[in-house]
Amino acid sequence: MSRTAHFAATAAVLATASTLLTVAPASAATTCNSPVFKRQFFANTTFSGTPKKTDCDSAIDQSWTGAPVSGLPSNNFGVRWSVTRDFGSGGPFALAASGLDGIRVYVDGVRKIDLWKNTSTTVSKSVNLTIPSGKHTLRVDYVNWTGSAKVKFAYTPRTSATVDKVKPLVPTGTSVAYDSATGKAKLSWAKNKEMDLAGYKVYRRLKGTAFGGSPLATTTATSYTDIPPATGATYYYEVRAYDKAGNVSTGTADQPVGTPDRTAPDAPTGLYAKVGPGAVTLAWDTNGVTDTYRVYRATAPQGPFTRIADGLDSAWYRDTGADLTGRLYYRVTAVDPVGNESAPSVVADTGEPDTTPPAQVTDVTVEGTTAGNAVRWQTSSDDRHVNHYEVWAAPEGASDPDGPETVFGLSFNDQRAAAGVPLTYRVQAVDDYGNLAPVSAPVTATRPAPGAVAVPTGVEGTPLDSATELTWVSVPDATGYRVYRRTDRNAAWTRLGDRPTTALRYSDSEAPGVSAYYYVAALDAEGRESAPSESVQVWRETPATPTAPVAPTITLSAPYKECTTNDCAPHGGTGVPLTVTLKHDRLLSGYTYRFYGPSNSGYLTTDGSTITWTPSGPGLYTFEVRAIDYYGRSGPFTSVRFMVG
Known part of the structure; x- marks a missing residue:
């Protein structure tokens, strides 16, 4: 076979191994780009001294008659090939060598094939081995002692799924570029080093979800272009390499793509309007996805509506500019982060304005204490629309110098009252529309001066x-x-x-x-x-109670049943879990309980209302329990019996 034919055959073999070797021109250069071999010719069979020639060789498949290069004898010469390459994740490989005369193959300096003898016929050998991940060096030594010279070597991955269990390495250099004008996302990554690589699988997921079992696409290229839905959501991409045996790598780091949002949010729901003194308070249900809201107001249900608030980040608004003498109408829209505005909500209105004041407050009392004057009153007889009360305090014959106190309850402690000065108090109810009830009848009290003893401490x-x-x-x-x-x-x-x-x-x-x-x-x-x-x-988490908690009710989970006077048949069995559910009408800190019978759990505590227990053997068991109040007071024990099969 001619050298050209040898090269063509070897290139075809290596191409099937996913790596096409290229021939470097023969020259004195001693550096060859991996996976091309560096080839050295020696005028001896011991590879000693300076090589007569060094060049690059894409494939080891040659035969020579006579001297292979100038300066070498036709017999007793040596040729050495070496290459260091990245095998990616590594895996099972086959090394095949043949020659006439001697040939040796080394991996990282360790001899794997040894056909070192002068022969008149071609000798050959194949070896299966596992090459670890990363970079490794192959070296082939060939010697010709006499006669014709032939040498051939190839290394190829073993791609049978029954042999190759090594998955590829994670692709590196992953990046994504998104063009908002075209809506295209281009995902790119670096080529894997594995010789048995079959291609890549591209996955896409919506933020907050997991990647599906099937890929978005498969490709042998190192890039992929996708058009994700332009919903304003964020999508994540990852790439996984797979080999000819079907092994799939771990996914790359997720690459996010934020798509433009051209979809308006849903209209707000649940809008209502409540009139209060000097303002209308609006509230609505948040939709959980918008950033801000806009509020519109009108004096007729059909409008026109005027925007009165924008950029609200809470689902409520207090309209202090409202004219409470007329009926008002409101609607609200949601605005997403990119400015898409929703359709308006259903209109809410304030109803016809109320001009009727609440009834006069009655039964006002006042008592002077050293902590202040304690003013109390009864709920206004027309309290349906009462918003709050105003408490006026003034010396007899004078007016309140700083205006009334606003009170939302039914009592007030005037701690600013001066000791020894009689003060007269009046109370007025104020409704949602700001209408004032008639002033109550006056009551008078004097804050006493403290007695002649010290103030208690250490309370x-x-x-x-x-x-x-x-x-x-x-x-x-x-x-x-x-x-x-x-x-x-x-x-x-x-x-x-x-x-x-x-x-x-x-x-x-x-x-x-x-x-x-x-x-x-x-x-x-x-x-x-x-x-x-x-x-x-x-x-306090619970109000004070005079008695300890009563016993809880007990429910046993199926298949177990509580024994009765006439029925105590076995149910369940060894290793079959029992769940006990406890019920009580108080807020408790927990329960003290135990299981006893053929085996005894001892007393245990729990702060939950369910207890799971697994019997260790058959027989009659008793479950005993008592409730423990929130602050530790215990109630009486109660119990149930059940038979385990």
């Missing part, structure tokens, strides 16, 4: 299941103490207990299940209260 409050326990430090010369409570910072203080206490503690057995504030006042020899102590806040 602490501890929530217990039966009460909130308050303690404080003894005050010299005090004849007793009074305790006050309120649940709002501005409300009137309520004195607890009918009589003063001489103890340094007090149990508030009617403590509500909310945040409450307490203060303590000491009494002097004349029964006068000291100034109030520093208030202490106590938060």
Whole structure:
């Protein structure tokens, strides 16, 4: 075979291995680009001394008669080929060598084929081996002692799925470029180094979802162009390499593409309008995907509507410029981040304006304490539209110097009242439209000056299941103490207990299940209260109750059944889980329970309402449980029996 024919055949073989070798021109250059071999000719069979010639060779498939190059003898010469290349993920390979005379093949300096003898016939050998990932060096040594010279070598990946279990490496250099004008996303990556590479699989997913099992596309190129839906959503792409044995690499890092949003969001829903003093409050349901809202107002249901607010990032608005003397109509639109505006919401209106004031507030009382004057009143008889109350305070014969206090409850503590100065209080109800009720009948009180004892200190409050326990430090010369409570910072203080206490503690057995504030006042020899102590806040998850929790109800999961007087048949069995469901009408901290019978779990605790247990053997078992109040008080035990098959 001619050298040209040899080259053509070898190039075809290597092309099937996904790498087409190119011939470097023979020259004195000693550097050859991988995967081209560097070839060296030696005038001896020991590869010693300076090569007579060095060039590049794309394929090892030659035969010579006589000297292969100038300066070499026709016999007793050597030729060495070497190449270092990146094998990617590596894997199973076949090395095939033949020659006349001697040939040796090395991988990273380790001999893999040894046909080293003078022969008159061609010798050959094939070796299957696994080449690790990364770069490795192949070296082929050939010697001709006498006669004709022939040498041939090839290395090829073994691509049978039963042999090759090594997946390709993850493609590198992944990037994506998106053209918003054309809507095209071009994904690019670097070519893999594996010789058995078959191609690439491209995947796409919507943000927040997983990649599907099937690829968007497969390709043998190192780029792919896609047109993702232009919905304003973000899509992610990844590339996976696959080889001829069907092994697939791990995916590349996700490459995001944000598409333009040309779709308007949904119209807001649930819009309502509520009239309040001096303003209309609007609220609607957030759609969860828009950034801002616009509010429009009109004096007729068909419009025209005028925009009164823009760029709202919350689903409510207070229209302080509304004319409450007429009926008003509102609608709201949603605006997405790129400016797409939704269709308007359903129109909401304020209804016909109300010009009728609430009824006069009655039963106003006031009591002077050293913490301030406590003003209380009853709900207005026409409280359906009452928005708040205004409390006026003034010295007798004068007017309130700084205007009324706005109160949303039914009491007020005037802590700014000066001691020893009589003050007269009046209360007015104010409805949603700002209509004022007639002023209540006046009541008068004087804040007393503190008594001649010190202020109690060290007040602490501890929530217990039966009460909130308050303690404080003894005050010299005090004849007793009074305790006050309120649940709002501005409300009137309520004195607890009918009589003063001489103890340094007090149990508030009617403590509500909310945040409450307490203060303590000491009494002097004349029964006068000291100034109030520093208030202490106590938060309760449950109201105080006088009794421990009752036993919970117990439900056993199928197939288990509670034993009765007439039926205690076995159900379930060893290894079959049982779930016990507990029910109680209180907020608890948990339960204490145990299973006992052929085996005993011992007492355990749980803060949940379900308990899963697996019997270790058959027999009659008892489940025993009791409820534990939120602050640790335990109720009575109850139990059920059941038979395990």
